[in-house]
Amino acid sequence: MTETAERNREAQREAYGEPLAETFRRLMGAFELTQAGLARLLGMSPPMLSQLMSAQRVKIGNPAVLHRMQALEE
Numbered sequence: 001m002t003e004t005a006e007r008n009r010e011a012q013r014e015a016y017g018e019p020l021a022e023t024f025r026r027l028m029g030a031f032e033l034t035q036a037g038l039a040r041l042l043g044m045s046p047p048m049l050s051q052l053m054s055a056q057r058v059k060i061g062n063p064a065v066l067h068r069m070q071a072l073e074e
Contacts, residue, residue: 008055020060021053027072042068 009019016023028038039049044065051057060066 005055008058011058012052012055015059019055021055023069023073024049024053027069031072041072 009021012019024035024038027033028035031038031041033041035049035053036046039046042049042065044060044062048057052060060069
């Protein structure tokens with residue numbers, strides 16, 4: 001894991017309570033979804049979900065996507 005990815009995972013942990021990869025994997029397991037399926041359900045592109053999972057990006061930029069993710073977690 002690169003130093004940048006580790007820094008980004010830590011920033012995700014601070015923003016969301018855990019790295020987004022953990023959140024997304026848990027949701028994919030709970031709803032029996034692929035990454036592409038979860039991306040569709042959340043309303044984001046599969047490449048964006050992949051970039052968030054690999055910590056190439058830190059934050060979910062669309063508030064509606066964040067709200068849907070939080071609703072699925074409940």
